[in-house]
Amino acid sequence: MTGNTHIVGGIAASLAFAQISNDNPVLLVGAGVIGALIPDICHGGSIIGRKFSIVSKVVTGVFGHRSFTHSLVFLFLIGALLHTLLTNDSIIAGILVGMVSHFILDMATKNGIKLLFPLKITVRFPITTRTGGAVENLVFAALSLLSVYFGYEAFAGYF
Template sequence: MTGKTHIIGGLVACQAADLFLFSTTSGFSYYAAGVAGALLPDICHTHSKIGRRFSVLSKVVATLFGHRTFTHSLLFLVAVNLVFLAFFPEHVAIQRGILIGMISHYFLDALTVRGIRFFYPADVRVRLTRMRTGGVGETFLLVGLVVCIGYLFVAF
């Protein structure tokens, strides 16, 4: 998926979680963290939005792991969560936002032809559909996600 789809997907996931799971109104930092989390797994791709911003780190991660492996895995999700628990335990809203954004990223990339290696280092790909990144299917999905944002905002 492209960066814009991940951003909107992260926002929708955070909005839905905020409404249906947490039953509290979260602030700007929660949603900003959701966007950051939605982009974070693509640090392994040097041409991604986050990869271009942090080019040196992106090149190192891409060299060590390749694309859609470690940073698209349950292992990485747990590692990020542990870092937050150890170093930023008081920032619960930011931790939740980042984790929800990452989960939305995983789900969206699992819809693509390449899928993700969610159980890395095991060489098993999780692939839910065979949508092409940047294709017509992604465009329809993006429009649907934008409609979801509007619906959740107005309805709740």
């Protein structure tokens, strides 16, 4: 999936999570967008890969694309690191929810992800799509609509 789809996926997932948690929806969404971009640090052409090009080159050189940074091991390591460094549960939850949304969206692509890294098993859904194709545009539109719906629900009490 492209960066824009991951961003909207992070927003939708964070706002959906806000429905079942007492976390601050503004912090959830902001952190969810960041979390939705983090796994692609292994791709130099990604939004985050361009911002942190040296880190991206190192990670790509060591692990390759869609392996370690798209795995449960990485998710748990980031979770542990966040719990050590941060005290705000909304930010921690948002980043982790955003990362999970990224994993799910990339599992819908033909290349899938190495979710169980270091095992070399590729995990993908039975029906997949091509990154940047027409189906991804439909996914983007659906996630955008879900973001509006969940956003209305999450912020209805504020207005």
